[in-house]
Amino acid sequence: MFDTVIKGGTIYSPEGIFVGDIGITGETIQEINEGGNLEGTTIIDATGKCVFPGFIDPHVHIHLPFMGTNAIDDHASATKAALVGGTTTIIEMICPGPDDEPADAFAEWKTLAEEGACSDYSFHLAVVRFDDIAKKQLRELVSNEGVQSFKIFLAYKGALDIGDENLFELMQLCVELGVVLTAHCENAEAIDLMQKKLLAEGKTGPEWHEPSRPICVEADGVNHLCAFAELTGASIYIVHTSCGIAIDRAIEARSRGVDVTVEAVAPHLVLDKTYAERADFEGAKFVMSPPLRDKVEHDALWNGLASGAVSTIGTDHAPFSFREQKTMGTDAFTLIPNGIPSIQERIDLVHTFGVCTGKIDLQTMVDTCSSNVAKNFSMYPRKGALAVGSDADVVVYDTEFVGIFKHEDGLSNIDYSGFEGLERRGRADTVLLRGKIVAEQGMFVGRAGAGNYISR
Ligand code: URP
Ligand code: ZN
Numbered sequence: 334m335f336d337t338v339i340k341g342g343t344i345y346s347p348e349g350i351f352v353g354d355i356g357i358t359g360e361t362i363q364e365i366n367e368g369g370n371l372e373g374t375t376i377i378d379a380t381g382k383c384v385f386p387g388f389i390d391p392h393v394h395i396h397l398p399f400m401g402t403n404a405i406d407d408h409a410s411a412t413k414a415a416l417v418g419g420t421t422t423i424i425e426m427i428c429p430g431p432d433d434e435p436a437d438a439f440a441e442w443k444t445l446a447e448e449g450a451c452s453d454y455s456f457h458l459a460v461v462r463f464d465d466i467a468k469k470q471l472r473e474l475v476s477n478e479g480v481q482s483f484k485i486f487l488a489y490k491g492a493l494d495i496g497d498e499n500l501f502e503l504m505q506l507c508v509e510l511g512v513v514l515t516a517h518c519e520n521a522e523a524i525d526l527m528q529k530k531l532l533a534e535g536k537t538g539p540e541w542h543e544p545s546r547p548i549c550v551e552a553d554g555v556n557h558l559c560a561f562a563e564l565t566g567a568s569i570y571i572v573h574t575s576c577g578i579a580i581d582r583a584i585e586a587r588s589r590g591v592d593v594t595v596e597a598v599a600p601h602l603v604l605d606k607t608y609a610e611r612a613d614f615e616g617a618k619f620v621m622s623p624p625l626r627d628k629v630e631h632d633a634l635w636n637g638l639a640s641g642a643v644s645t646i647g648t649d650h651a652p653f654s655f656r657e658q659k660t661m662g663t664d665a666f667t668l669i670p671n672g673i674p675s676i677q678e679r680i681d682l683v684h685t686f687g688v689c690t691g692k693i694d695l696q697t698m699v700d701t702c703s704s705n706v707a708k709n710f711s712m713y714p715r716k717g718a719l720a721v722g723s724d725a726d727v728v729v730y731d732t733e734f735v736g737i738f739k740h741e742d743g744l745s746n747i748d749y750s751g752f753e754g755l756e757r758r759g760r761a762d763t764v765l766l767r768g769k770i771v772a773e774q775g776m777f778v779g780r781a782g783a784g785n786y787i788s789r
């Protein structure tokens with residue numbers, strides 16, 4: 334007799350896809366039975382539904398001091414939203430300022446997450462400062478705290494970007510420590526020059542954000558990062574890739590032997606640059622970096638996911654309120670805090686716009702939104718798999734659900750939805766985190782602070 338049995342669903346396991354039962358005791362999957370005859374104290378009827386491993390978001394910002402303000406979610410609000418949408422583990426970016434010590438930043442972010450997180454969580458640690466103190470602390474955080482990935486920004490000149498000398502040495506350190514280097518790839522200098530040019534021409538609205546950092550600027554950033562990885566042998570992970578030529582640059586590097594992984598994020602897969610051109614400053618809701626692109630880039634991303642060129646789908650959840658925060662940039666698009674939140678919507682967006690349109694299949698959705706993330710970031714098979722011994726993070730998913738994306742359904746603190754009014758197909762019916770039901774049909778039923786830190 335198990336504590337909980339999930340009965341009769343179509344199970345997506347590493348062994349294959351089949352109808353059966355999952356038996357859970359405590360926090361762990363104890364048995365998976367094709368056909369199904371397991372007995373449990375609690376029974377979750379999954380007949381007619383899909384049963385997926387808990388989804389993992391590889392790219393989330395919650396505590397984010399950025400562009401003169403701070404993102405509006407806290408760990409409780411963001412992870413409630415994540416869980417309701419089927420995401421049971423997040424990897425948050427720790428983004429300290431250039432004067433902050435990495436150890437202090439890690440402690441600050443971890444304390445906030447311990448207090449509030451309802452889902453499990455891990456961290457990528459951004460390297461903005463790289464002096465001797467920082468280098469020593471980075472080593473200690475890897476060996477003592479299970480940090481397994483760093484983050485760098487090639488963009489955001491003068492705020493978060495890291496020079497080439499530091500980039501080279503940091504990559505050498507990553508090789509020595511066995512750490513993956515995740516990177517925001519855009520040429521910071523080119524953006525700075527374009528922003529100044531456009532503003533001088535009186536082009537101040539949100540619609541000028543994309544022209545200030547077109548696809549060649551992103552491709553250049555990817556190429557630059559790949560060249561340094563080729564020189565140093567570092568394993569790199571390119572976050573929020575928005576366009577075909579950026580993917581091409583990464584794939585060319587891969588063919589030369591560079592260990593490069595490419596991430597897409599939900600907004601780039603669904604929204605295009607016309608959203609940022611909306612009148613009356615509404616376009617500001619859709620300002621993120623890299624920017625929303627031309628519609629043709631959607632196909633490049635979906636094709637990349639289908640072929641394996643692109644391995645993961647995250648959100649880059651970075652919520653700034655429209656009314657109070659996005660309006661900081663009414664006089665200049667360069668002052669609009671960058672970000673389009675989607676932590677709650679990610680899986681349903683991928684299902685609606687990727688699976689239901691035939692661009693990818695459900696197995697690819699599971700791989701890119703869960704298993705591949707766990708594999709890339711040293712959590713597999715504890716996370717990212719329905720397998721005996723894995724954490725019982727399970728999503729019973731209703732592929733037949735039909736609805737509309739609405740801000741009023743959101744649990745994030747954000748005051749708008751970038752996906753308002755779009756058709757929605759699919760919903761996480763029941764979500765379990767380490768054996769406990771935490772969300773049911775759009776309602777959060779878990780507990781703030783119940784999330785665990787995943788040391789990797
Ligand atoms: O627009 C974005 N992406 N905001 C969050 C910060 C970052 O660059 O990831
Ligand atoms: Zn970024």
Ligand code: ZN
Binds near residue numbers: 392394426651
């Ligand atoms: Zn980001």
